[in-house]
Amino acid sequence: MKPFGNLSAQSVTLALALALSASSISGYSPSTHAADAPTPPKAYVQHCAACHGAGGEGGTGPRIIGPGWQHGGDDESMTTSIQRGFPQSGMPPFDAILKADEIKAVIAFLRAQMRASPVPVGWAPGIGDKANIPEGVVKSAVESFRVESIAMLKLPYGMAFLPDGRLLVTESREGTLRIVENGKLLPEPVIGTPLGEPPRDHFRRRMLDVAVHPSNGWIYLSTSEGADGPPGITGQITLSRGHIRDGHWVDSEVLLELPSPEGSGARIAFDKQGRVYFSTVHAPSGEDIPLEKTGPQDLSSSYGKILRLMDDGSVPADNPFVDNKEANPYVWSYGLRSPLGLSVDNQDRLWVAEQGPRGGDELNLILPGRNYGWPVITWGHPYDSKPNSSNTNHPKMEQPVVSWVPSPALSGTAFYDADAFPRWKNSLFVASLKQKTLYRITFDGDMANLQEIILSNLDRIRDVEVGPDGYLYLINDNSGLLRLVPAS
Ligand code: HEC
Structure with a gap:
């Protein structure tokens, strides 16, 4: 049901971005070259991808390449989210695990992903955002x-x-x-x-x-x-x-x-x-x-x-x-x-x-x-x-x-x-x-x-x-x- 839940769906999304060529959707410009797909730093692959997907598109954890931030999408807010984690929701704190420059590299990668990824199909703020509300009985x-x-x-x-x-x-x-x-x-x-x-x-x-x-x-x-x-x-x-x-x-x-x-x-x-x-x-x-x-x-x-x-x-x-x-x-x-x-x-x-x-x-x-x-x-x-x-x-x-x-x-x-x-x-x-x-x-x-x-x-x-x-x-x-x- 969730279109961005795994790696293959992500590839589909990127393919879609290519097909749409350079037309910008709500301010997010899809990449025109496959070569633009950013390479994740080691820290991301090791500590984040399992929950947030290979490219930040979301998995068991939420999408972290915008739009629709819960805790803020600016560098400072993202750094705080990563350092403190959300132990109640299952994200451990990384302040003791990742150094400041590793966090910077992760955020730079996520920014590159934001530039390279289109807004998900059907995304609109408001009722139904990210929820799968069933229709009918x-x-x-x-x-x-x-x-x-x-x-x-x-x-x-x-x-x-x-x-x-x-x-x-x-x-x-x-x-x-x-x-x-x-x-x-x-x-x-x-x-x-x-x-x-x-x-x-x-x-x-x-x-x-x-x-x-x-x-x-x-x-x-x-x-x-x-x-x-x-x-x-x-x-x-x-x-x-x-x-x-x-x-x-x-x-x-x-x-x-x-x-x-x-x-x-x-x-x-x-x-x-x-x-x-x-x-x-x-x-x-x-x-x-x-x-x-x-x-x-x-x-x-x-x-x-x-x-x-x-x-x-x-x-x-x-x-x-x-x-x-x-x-x-x-x-x-x-x-x-x-x-x-x-x-x-x-x-x-x-x-x-x-x-x-x-x-x-x-x-x-x-x-x-x-x-x-x-x-x-x-x-x-x-x-x-x-x-x-x-x-x-x-x-x-x-x-x-x-x-x-x-x-x-x-x-x-x-x-x-x-x-x-x-x-x-x-x-x-x-x-x-x-x-x-x-x-x-x-x-x-x-x-x-x-x-x-x-x-x-x-x-x-x-x-x-x-x-x-x-x-x-x-x-x-x-x-x-x-x-x-x-x-x-
Ligand atoms: C075990 C699963 C898990 C891991 C590992 C994990 N996260 Fe999370 N992350 C979550 C969950 C769940 C949330 C939602 C927290 C909430 O809103 O209560 C979250 C939230 C976030 C947010 C805030 C998103 C927003 O909408 O504001 C950011 C940024 C983030 N994670 C980045 C990372 C990064 C970077 C890593 C790797 C260093 C990472 N996470 C590792 C599960 C995880």
Whole structure:
């Protein structure tokens, strides 16, 4: 489906460029001589081609020869993208691996590729960009549906429905909270949300998840400030709550402030009693630190945890480590890496989807006080230069309910208990970024029963939510807000 996913497709693209001769498409002039095809430097072939394609045209990683940059196509932005990588989405940082002149050579090669490559056929900014939104009826195992585009958004991260049926969506890098009313995106973001100031570092996702309390209408918002890694540089994640009145964020209260190496994780979920669960990502730690002493294993640290708090931000008296003087009293469970999906099911069980390192993504059933193993045990493979383990089990650590190798880069989750798709009842939907897939998982007790791919090669799916209409809503990096509606 993806026309630029491999080397032979790239050759076809170049052939097309030759056939089109010198006519310029949207400012990109195709090459007129095959001899112009630039030669990739060794660093590119060795470190980048596997994910971004032989010529930067894209593969499991995105196209990196423009147009349609996510993180900026100027030299400085590209250098930062390469140095820092995007560990959450599967690109390792290269600051310790490539020297400045090697990075320069890679960028010079990509520039030459931009001059030599035409804009992909059918590329247009806006709805559908880089997403393969299926037309017509999609038949999955037990339900048939159509996919509808609702609104374009800039790198959305989280969404939640208000009791009146309006949908709240966060735009992560913009740092804005948007409202979708009667299927239309309101032009103005909510005014006065916790991130009033302009971004200090536009690479960091700033507005993360949003959730609405099940009974009292408070809106919970996680935001992020500061700089993303490299190790040592950290910022902060804040959990706030407030209300929206006449388009303004009001009654704002800060519930938690935590250090965080990146604007990620920070998913919010509620159980039936309205207690709040909050996920935090791990932080890079030095090579000399034993695995058992890293943040996710350290009960006093807030890294790599599921935290649990009362809806007003206080510590629940029955949290598992409240009597442990050394522990952070909010800790509900620990040993997590990148918990990007957090959902409570109709039996009040908490499910977490998390990303492993190059393989080893996991779905975990979260129980109080339990240790989920990172980085002591994992089913993934270590990135170069990061402390990691090759052990897959430990008597005192939990095993995942589902493990994915290679890694689809799991993201948001939603438990389906609505009526529009009766045969999807009691399923957990799990989105993925790299694999661009929506999974449906059913359970037999605490075990996963069935795993079905509902949509594949769609777009980087950031989050999934069930609407009050029972439709399934998806937010995507490039195609904004979509929804799945029953075919009939
Ligand atoms: C294991 C796969 C993988 C490898 C290896 C990899 N990347 Fe990436 N790269 C990704 C993914 C996935 C993204 C998307 C990150 C995001 O948007 O969250 C990305 C994003 C980028 C971006 C930003 C693109 C944009 O739209 O702004 C650049 C530039 C980039 N990579 C360059 C490189 C270069 C150069 C190398 C080699 C030194 C490299 N990458 C190696 C997977 C990879």
